[in-house]
Amino acid sequence: MASMRLKFVAPALAFVVILSLTSPPASHSQKRQNIEARINALLARMTLAEKLGQLQQLDGEANGNYRPEHLQMVRQGRLGSTLNVRGAQRTNQLQRIALNESRLKIPLIFGFDVIHGYRTIFPIPIGEAATWDPLAVGLSASIAAAEARAAGVHWTFAPMLDIARDPRWGRIAEGSGEDPYLGSVMARARVRGFQGADYSANNRVVACAKHWVAYGAAEAGRDYNTTDVSERSLREVYFPPFQAAVDAGVGTFMSAFNDLDGVPASANHFTLTDVLRNEWKFDGFVVSDYTSVEELIKHGVAADGPEAAAEALNAGVDMEMVSRLYNKHAGELIKERKLSLQTIDEAVRRILRVKFRLGIFDNPYADEALERRTIFNGANITAARKIAARSIVLLKNDHDVLPLDKNVRSIALIGPLADSRHDSLGSWTGDGKEADVVTLLEGLKLKVPQTKINYASGCDISGEKSDGFAEALRAASESDVVVLAVGESADMSGEAASRSSLDLPGRQLDLIKAVQATGKPTVVVLMNGRPLTINWIAANTPAILETWFAGSQAGNAIADVLFGDVNPGGKLPLTFPRSVGQIPLYYNHKNTGRPPEANNKYTSKYLDEAWTPLFPFGYGLSYTQFKITNLQLSTQRVQALRGNDRIMVSVDVENAGKRTGDEVVQLYIRDVAASVTRPVKELKGFQRVTLQPGEKKRLEFALTAKQLGFWNREMRFTVEPGEFKVMVGANSEELLEAKLEIEKP
């Protein structure tokens, strides 16, 4: 809108308006200048060894003790950062050494993986993305930040922004799924949640956009594997969440483990410097992933330590995590002119900048009383329960088996995940404690204290034993209804947790089949870190809830949904395939020259498998029914779309059922003919709304050049004239459709 209005003001005035729109408020820029002056003053006093110290991060915890060598390094100013040291008392102890005993008194920055909660654990990130609710996700990040900062942690290695289209890759659990738009919305929400407007506040941490970049494209879904991605796919699929993070002010980046088109991400000048620094103007620092600098040798782009250090530093990796090649070799590299002192100074400058912005030169210590008040407090626990319930996706509910009646006399709760504290937390549990967890068994008991709960684990998550089946079947036969808690163990997803099968592991499916054969109404509660191939369950059991790993409050949140205190409104942030053979299967694919047709052999499909998913991207049901109707565009033809011009898209959404519930209305587009092939659908907007029974709302979405544009044949971002389809609906398949024409000039 701003640019449209500007056309009508006099040029001189327009100049003033532009200036006031672009330059930050005086105090803000003053603050920045002060920081730069303090950095320069400090740099001028630093020896090379002290500069290299700032570039070094080491794992500070060894079985709950500091390593004596690290203490010595801190004293000598040769260690700038640790990971994993946490807790107000412990961080303060170490910080005191840096500030009282080192020559220049530069504070340490304490990093930690605060991925989905610090002590109060929220759903794993893929579960949070299933909320389609950036406010909820931002709240989760801000609570995690408050707990972490109170415990002396300044810096989280989150959010993970890797788009992933291969559910074999275990780290799909840590991201926001397969879609760059949803991924960008979640990126922004998390960065703002962690950092707030100013991450020097005592309830904020600086965030780290990781893993830069294309780590999620690992071949065959095998962790750490090679990636080979075109520049177009980088720009359209893998970059957008990272760019959203930069736009939201993210303070740090982490360079990934993978090689990308032959150049490892931790030695990649194009991604680290050309794009990140020069195009996007990122002014924070980049940390390597764990030993990823040293791994350049195994990748085969560096013959030895000095070459690896030079490659990483010259490409733009500022801080080295765990390996120590910068410290060992930078001196000789400078002498040999393979590295310049300016490169080192610039890396130090970026790291000091973030330390100054964190305010830790002025407020270096954590407050132990604040830590006690903040960690796992009542408000945080309540938020964890609400957000967990919002992340749950109802995949099936035949004959309204759900919600369960609170007057039910008996429930058989069966399955290896029904009472597992450990697994409820998922991977990356921060400082979360198993003792804090409410399991599903406990959640049911709290929800319906008068009901008899017949609990039997039935079998283990993996393994071949079936000796628990008999007890499980007895529990089923003695109960009015069966709830089956099945899925994966927490360590089957996350880092280094790729699977070649997406089936339920072990004997769990056999257990479900046996229980189902008793004829009792059966509800399947899934706990897992990735889409699973659950064809039999989808065809044969009446009700399925996808609950991911829902965190400290898992059992309460699932019970809230099972009994209808919360009406499920989550949607899938990724496609559920029917079989591993379909992978990669994602909704925003290209059309091909021969899109699949059932009766035409020579089209793009399989002989032995459907081409469609089991559950599509964006899918999820509710205990009520919604109708989406009356799709309209503010205009069907436009001459050109510039700047902030908008086309408004509107629809009616109505709750046509009997319960209050949430619908996530989704907007997709397709550019029908362009200079390069375009996806058959691309998500460009969504809104999660709550409606009372009978309530109807008109929703509006804006389409701008940013949403309709793409990287053309010359790799320039453009909106090309021609026909677009505009689609709105409840998931990526059930859509209303309208046409939009952008006229040729």
Ligand code: BGC
């Ligand atoms: C992971 C990162 C993590 C780092 C520090 C690495 O192995 O890839 O995601 O932040 O360890 O724990």
